[in-house]
Amino acid sequence: MGDGVRYERLTDIVKLAIRMQGLRGGVTLDEIQEEFGVSRPTAERMRNAVEGVFGVLELVDRDDNKRHWRLRSDALRRLVPLSAGELAELESAAETLARTGFEARAAALRELETKLRATLHADSLARIEADIEALVQAEGLAMRAGPRPRLDRDLLARLREAIATCRIVEVRYLAKSTGRMSRQRIEPYGLLYGNRAFLVGRTGWKNQDMRLWRLVNMSEAQVTGESFTRDPDFDLEAYARRSFGTFQEEPVDVVLRFTADAERDAAAFLFHPSQTMEENADGTLTVRFTAGGIDEMCWHLVTWGDSVAVEQPAGLRQLLVEMCAALARHHGEPNE
Numbered sequence: 001m002g003d004g005v006r007y008e009r010l011t012d013i014v015k016l017a018i019r020m021q022g023l024r025g026g027v028t029l030d031e032i033q034e035e036f037g038v039s040r041p042t043a044e045r046m047r048n049a050v051e052g053v054f055g056v057l058e059l060v061d062r063d064d065n066k067r068h069w070r071l072r073s074d075a076l077r078r079l080v081p082l083s084a085g086e087l088a089e090l091e092s093a094a095e096t097l098a099r100t101g102f103e104a105r106a107a108a109l110r111e112l113e114t115k116l117r118a119t120l121h122a123d124s125l126a127r128i129e130a131d132i133e134a135l136v137q138a139e140g141l142a143m144r145a146g147p148r149p150r151l152d153r154d155l156l157a158r159l160r161e162a163i164a165t166c167r168i169v170e171v172r173y174l175a176k177s178t179g180r181m182s183r184q185r186i187e188p189y190g191l192l193y194g195n196r197a198f199l200v201g202r203t204g205w206k207n208q209d210m211r212l213w214r215l216v217n218m219s220e221a222q223v224t225g226e227s228f229t230r231d232p233d234f235d236l237e238a239y240a241r242r243s244f245g246t247f248q249e250e251p252v253d254v255v256l257r258f259t260a261d262a263e264r265d266a267a268a269f270l271f272h273p274s275q276t277m278e279e280n281a282d283g284t285l286t287v288r289f290t291a292g293g294i295d296e297m298c299w300h301l302v303t304w305g306d307s308v309a310v311e312q313p314a315g316l317r318q319l320l321v322e323m324c325a326a327l328a329r330h331h332g333e334p335n336e
Helices: 003-022 029-036 040-054 084-099 103-118 122-137 153-165 236-241 260-267 294-302 314-332
Strands: 057-060 068-071 139-141 167-174 181-193 197-202 211-214 218-227 252-258 276-279 285-291 308-312
Touching (some): 003 040, 029 040, 040 057, 084 103, 153 167, 153 181, 181 236, 252 260, 260 285, 308 314
Parallel strands (some): 139 181
Antiparallel strands (some): 167 181, 167 218, 197 211, 252 285, 252 308, 276 285
16 A cells, blocks of 8 residues: 555544544444445444544444444644634634535535534533534524624624623613614624624513614623523524515515526525525526515615516515616716
8 A cells, every 4th residue: 555545544534533523423434434435344444543543432322323433532632722602603604605605615614613623622512512502593694795894802702692691781872763872781682794783682671572783883782690581482593584684674575587697697696595596488587585674675686787677576676766766866967
């Protein structure tokens, strides 16, 4: 066997050791075969090689009637600590890339996350796993193209802490409609990112609905020692899907038709997570989704110019006509 083959197999052994240490549920022989494209006997030899080099493997109890092996040795771990927030950022970034069509880049980030998990002590990993899951579930992605505001890192850190621990957060809040500054006590449920960033939460008043709080309008955030009981029926993902962007209103059925010239660009664009696409016989493309936020839809559709026609709802079609006419008048006016 040549040096190249030996080095390649050594790389696979190290990669397998990382996976066996980074995945709390362990790794089966079937998964080794699939991951590395090897036979059953080779998979068994690779498992044995990991144990021989890095330390004793333990069996993990699972309910699938398969044997799962996990590496508990300290051989691969570093001394640099990792936080739940850092790992949650990787998961959120991977999800963002996947939703916008960059599957390969998303897979690379997820692989990096697995490697980082492998550096943690088992007790540390178990301790922050729940926080990671809570943070990832609490950060929704509003699918809206456009510029993003620069957010205060300390503010985000405090909000994430409050979300993960179900504690009330106090902030100074500038109301956009009145321009008045007030002190607010909010039960935080999650974060929505889009062309703007919002905290989803409520003030705790009886039967109060969720509302959106602009992060750019917040200051002096403090996590209090007061806890609240999270509504188990609230689903941040479902809440975010109600809107196009981050503006919440009753969802409507939207049908858009893109010209044949724009079909390729439109087919590669994600307008909303619920969308479906249909290629028509004349080369045009029909896109359907259900969402609220007519104004935000209109502002986005303006950027497509004559390449898109709104088939429904009628309100969006009329608003787009009026907006395009207003823009045409504005650009047609002479400079003074």
